[in-house]
Amino acid sequence: MNREEFIYLYDGSFTNLLNLCILLIKKRIIPLNIKSEEYQPNLLEEVIKLDCTETINVEEFVRLFSKRIFKTIYYLFISNDINKELIIYYFLIHSLKYKDKIYYMRNLKSVAKALKIEKYVGRENHKFKGFLRFKELENNVLYAEINPENNILFILSKHFETRLANEYFIIKDVGRKILSVYDKKNIYIVSEDEFLPITNLSTNEKFIQDLWKSFYKTIGIKERKNNRCRMNFMPKKYWKYIIEVSDEK
Amino acid sequence: MNLKEKLTILADSAKYDASCSSSGSKNRQNKIGNTNVAGICHSFSSDGRCISLLKILMTNCCIFDCKYCLNRRSNSIKRACFTPEEVCELVINFYRRNYIEGLFLSSGIIKSPDYTMNLMIEAISLLRNKYHFGGYIHAKAIPGASEALLKRLGNLVDRLSANVELPTETGLKLLAPNKDNEKVSKIMNYVKNNKSRRFVPAGQSTQMIIGATRESDLDIMNKSENMYNSYHLKRVFYSAYIPVNSDKMLPTIKKPPLVRENRLYQADWLLRFYNFKVNDILDKDNPNFNLLLDPKADWALRHLNEFPKEINKASYNDLLKIPGIGITSAKRIVSSRRYFKITFNDLSKMGIVLKRAKYFITCDGKYFTDINFFKKSFIERNLVLEDKVKDDTKKIEQLVLFNE
Numbered sequence A: 001m002n003r004e005e006f007i008y009l010y011d012g013s014f015t016n017l018l019n020l021c022i023l024l025i026k027k028r029i030i031p032l033n034i035k036s037e038e039y040q041p042n043l044l045e046e047v048i049k050l051d052c053t054e055t056i057n058v059e060e061f062v063r064l065f066s067k068r069i070f071k072t073i074y075y076l077f078i079s080n081d082i083n084k085e086l087i088i089y090y091f092l093i094h095s096l097k098y099k100d101k102i103y104y105m106r107n108l109k110s111v112a113k114a115l116k117i118e119k120y121v122g123r124e125n126h127k128f129k130g131f132l133r134f135k136e137l138e139n140n141v142l143y144a145e146i147n148p149e150n151n152i153l154f155i156l157s158k159h160f161e162t163r164l165a166n167e168y169f170i171i172k173d174v175g176r177k178i179l180s181v182y183d184k185k186n187i188y189i190v191s192e193d194e195f196l197p198i199t200n201l202s203t204n205e206k207f208i209q210d211l212w213k214s215f216y217k218t219i220g221i222k223e224r225k226n227n228r229c230r231m232n233f234m235p236k237k238y239w240k241y242i243i244e245v246s247d248e249k
Numbered sequence B: 001m002n003l004k005e006k007l008t009i010l011a012d013s014a015k016y017d018a019s020c021s022s023s024g025s026k027n028r029q030n031k032i033g034n035t036n037v038a039g040i041c042h043s044f045s046s047d048g049r050c051i052s053l054l055k056i057l058m059t060n061c062c063i064f065d066c067k068y069c070l071n072r073r074s075n076s077i078k079r080a081c082f083t084p085e086e087v088c089e090l091v092i093n094f095y096r097r098n099y100i101e102g103l104f105l106s107s108g109i110i111k112s113p114d115y116t117m118n119l120m121i122e123a124i125s126l127l128r129n130k131y132h133f134g135g136y137i138h139a140k141a142i143p144g145a146s147e148a149l150l151k152r153l154g155n156l157v158d159r160l161s162a163n164v165e166l167p168t169e170t171g172l173k174l175l176a177p178n179k180d181n182e183k184v185s186k187i188m189n190y191v192k193n194n195k196s197r198r199f200v201p202a203g204q205s206t207q208m209i210i211g212a213t214r215e216s217d218l219d220i221m222n223k224s225e226n227m228y229n230s231y232h233l234k235r236v237f238y239s240a241y242i243p244v245n246s247d248k249m250l251p252t253i254k255k256p257p258l259v260r261e262n263r264l265y266q267a268d269w270l271l272r273f274y275n276f277k278v279n280d281i282l283d284k285d286n287p288n289f290n291l292l293l294d295p296k297a298d299w300a301l302r303h304l305n306e307f308p309k310e311i312n313k314a315s316y317n318d319l320l321k322i323p324g325i326g327i328t329s330a331k332r333i334v335s336s337r338r339y340f341k342i343t344f345n346d347l348s349k350m351g352i353v354l355k356r357a358k359y360f361i362t363c364d365g366k367y368f369t370d371i372n373f374f375k376k377s378f379i380e381r382n383l384v385l386e387d388k389v390k391d392d393t394k395k396i397e398q399l400v401l402f403n404e
């Protein structure tokens, strides 16, 4: 393979990135880096955009690699790691060679790194499955705000789709200014400015919150008080949206 | 009495029960709610315990007078009783807002065991059938209730369990004169023998109070091992005794025995997942755990002739015996070493924590330091020191059972 001193650009979407990676691998190009097209290069960097006309879709990709590998790549893509594109590229190269055995090849640096990021994203998603708090709005819709480090909005919403299949819900990623909307059939991801303002809370909402807060206070055993331990499991960064602790100092 | 006041009273009375996990049920789905194979913690209380279920009593009225219990007949405290509708209202409203994974429902004994169970069944069947709730439910069976009621309740819940409370019959006679072991065994037997798929899919568990009576750790672990074998229990929970009543039969203690409780959980883990037997870790000459070291490290130091183990050769079972190596790590080692020879550096890349393990292993023949240091005194000193440092920063990881 020849090393080229270019940064390759993709349009920011997952499928475009996959296709770019596959194209680069086919052409035996080792990119200096891969970035989304919003990237601002410095003076010494040269960026290039390839024409990916021959594209494959997600199903073909899964067939080419495997479901497991697809999941890893997707988790990498939604992570906040600044070099995720390059890590995906290297992970794909190794995947072509080792297939699912790649999961035992943690002695390879890029594989170890990729699996670490995958786990980190999965863990954050799992935390939010527990820590997310819905509020009930006037129109019976459930509404929650989160502020995750990785872009987990969609996979998290998938969890609530099965759990609350018969409810309307909206989850807002405050940092990324995007929302997921579930209408009892599908999940839509929309940006904040395409969205109507949230209505008032339902009349019952304060009452229920109040019940939950008093349950929370009661359930702790004072003889076993252990704030360190609590903080380990429920770090401060989550507190803002966890109603039972958000007003604690 | 308003709902908030009831909730406060009936959660306060339920909080001493240690069981909380919501995992292990088959996937169920209903109009509202499902169960998740991996347990989800929704919050952590001020004592650092996971909150996953709405843990409440149906009522704290009780005709019994167990010495250690807040709800005993002879205490003059405020009494309350939920209506079935109130239980449903709480569960559904909390569940929709993602506060909880489901319900843990226990109860004091009001009027009679059958009467109490009927009340619980009424609440839970309303929840399942009228509100179509598909989330997790753990109910406590009331000892002495009829089999017909056990069957009905078992078909509605994910987990059904009865607490043995004290490890020996003598202890029970002393502190819970109205209770007897036989009634609890009867429930456990019934749950074990009902093979219907819809019946208690997440299995049964039990709880023992630690430090209210004089049993040794060996007595307690023997009881656990025995119950795991005879009733296929999913879990035994250990609950450090916390004095809420004063009674001449009860010990006077300043602080609940939390370290001891933690050691019991660690040992319990070794029984269930690491192929240890009680006899390996405790015996008549050492009937109690070393409070300074976790049971696995303690065992390893007493069997140092079996170490250091070579990471590239040791069998899966042998890998599990290494302090600091858990199931995930052991599996990862076994599947990776087919493809390459593992070095210390690789272990770190594989995400395996070496803090404790390094003293007990070699990688490709190499020890992490001069092999002459491989001595009991050196290792013990370092392990204890590490734990001390941890204690100093007060980072007692109550619920993380091993550092792996």
Ligand code: SF4
Pocket (backbone or CB within 6 Å): B062, B063, B064, B065, B066, B069, B070, B071, B072, B073, B107, B108, B109, B176
């Ligand atoms: S039976 Fe005993 S332990 Fe249970 S509530 Fe009544 S007094 Fe308490």
